Amino acid sequence: xxxxxxxxxxxxxxxxxxxxxxxxxxxxxxxxxxxxxxxxxxxxxxxxxxxxxxxxxxxxxxxxxxxxxxxxxxxxxxxxxxxxxxxxxxxxxxxxxxxxxxxxxxxxxxxxxxxxxxxxxxxxxxxxxxxxxxxxxxxxxxxxxxxxxxxxxxxxxxxxxxxxxxxxxxxxxxxxxxxxxxxxxxxxxxxxxxxxxxxxxxxxxxxxxxxxxxxxxxxxxxxxxxxxxxxxxxxxxxxxxxxxxxxxxxxxxxxxxxxxxxxxxxxxxxxxxxxxxxxxxxxxxxxxxxxxxxxxxxxxxxxxxxxxxxxxxxxxxxxxxxxxxxxxxxxxxxxxxxxxxxxxxxxxxxxx
Numbered sequence: 001x002x003x004x005x006x007x008x009x010x011x012x013x014x015x016x017x018x019x020x021x022x023x024x025x026x027x028x029x030x031x032x033x034x035x036x037x038x039x040x041x042x043x044x045x046x047x048x049x050x051x052x053x054x055x056x057x058x059x060x061x062x063x064x065x066x067x068x069x070x071x072x073x074x075x076x077x078x079x080x081x082x083x084x085x086x087x088x089x090x091x092x093x094x095x096x097x098x099x100x101x102x103x104x105x106x107x108x109x110x111x112x113x114x115x116x117x118x119x120x121x122x123x124x125x126x127x128x129x130x131x132x133x134x135x136x137x138x139x140x141x142x143x144x145x146x147x148x149x150x151x152x153x154x155x156x157x158x159x160x161x162x163x164x165x166x167x168x169x170x171x172x173x174x175x176x177x178x179x180x181x182x183x184x185x186x187x188x189x190x191x192x193x194x195x196x197x198x199x200x201x202x203x204x205x206x207x208x209x210x211x212x213x214x215x216x217x218x219x220x221x222x223x224x225x226x227x228x229x230x231x232x233x234x235x236x237x238x239x240x241x242x243x244x245x246x247x248x249x250x251x252x253x254x255x256x257x258x259x260x261x262x263x264x265x266x267x268x269x270x271x272x273x274x275x276x277x278x279x280x281x282x283x284x285x286x287x288x289x290x291x292x293x294x295x296x297x298x299x300x301x302x303x304x305x306x307x308x309x310x311x312x313x314x315x316x317x318x319x320x321x322x323x324x325x326x327x328x329x330x331x332x333x334x335x336x337x338x339x340x341x342x343x344x345x346x347x348x349x350x351x352x
Contacts, residue, residue, distance in 0.1 A: 003068055005068075007031050009038065021297065022071070024295060035061050068091065079095065084112045092311075093121070098329070101176045106330050124321045124329070144250065153247045154246050158211060158237045159217055177213065205336065205340040220232070270288075
């Protein structure tokens with residue numbers, strides 16, 4: 001029997017693409033009901049779902065619909081309370097990132113998930129990416145030698161593309177800006193790839209682009225890693241068209257790598273550079289083939305949902321994006337904001 005699914009947040013920026021992705025699971029997942037969210041917005045709803053029942057609140061949903069799980073795509077203001085209510089009712093949850101605006105808002109989620117035993121999966125899909133997992137194995141196997149540095153760059157379309165009145169740039173609805181909405185992806189992946197906690201944070205966030213905003217449009221962070229090594233992150237809403245630049249560089253004492261995350265015609269390119277034993281320098285390139293899987297995130301999000309489904313069916317609770325990793329990412333973002341606000345290095349221990 002198909003898993004009956006409630007979908008919360010019809011007009012979320014990724015809502016239609018999430019529903020397209022879920023279409024890959026015909027016979028396994030069936031969307032049966034909606035909580036529109038976004039003040040009742042349903043402009044992006046596909047016609048095939050037009051006759052499904054809709055509810056204004058999670059309370060009304062739980063009282064009026066039969067379902068086992070929910071996808072939650074709500075603003076940071078609304079998502080945490082909805083997830084807590086669903087978890088307490090025993091409903092499994094797949095939550096769009098960042099889940100909450102800060103760690104304090106997300107801790108009740110972790111408590112509710114722990115108490116209920118439901119399967120929580122969050123939308124940090126890079127943990128299911130092929131190249132990301134290759135990098136993780138290289139670090140785990142010591143293939144890089146002594147870990148020295150990780151550089152992350154994530155620059156995307158400026159605020160003018162969506163418009164400064166969009167809810168993503170509204171303090172009440174979103175609570176935080178670029179680091180909450182986009183940097184969170186790479187900060188989460190950093191924990192996953194390196195397996196190291198962050199023990200110091202020095203950062204500057206702000207509005208650097210031409211469009212005024214109530215929330216930051218980007219910034220830079222220097223992260224001290226436990227056991228030695230540095231990670232740096234630079235990114236923002238800074239490109240004057242719909243576009244993106246996403247790259248990593250990892251340097252070790254024996255090898256260094258460059259990851260171009262999404263060049264045209266591929267699903268990522270990994271260049272590996274290494275020592276020169278005898279006369280032959282170690283050089284290699286791995287090109288991930290273009291991903292034509294329909295829906296948000298392609299193949300990596302397909303794997304994320306498959307893992308969540310397996311947790312629901314088997315009772316496993318070791319999926320890659322649980323409450324603990326979600327909290328670590330939010331705690332790191334909190335520390336980045338604190339460092340920028342106070343103009344100093346923040347000592348901490350966040351992560352694995």
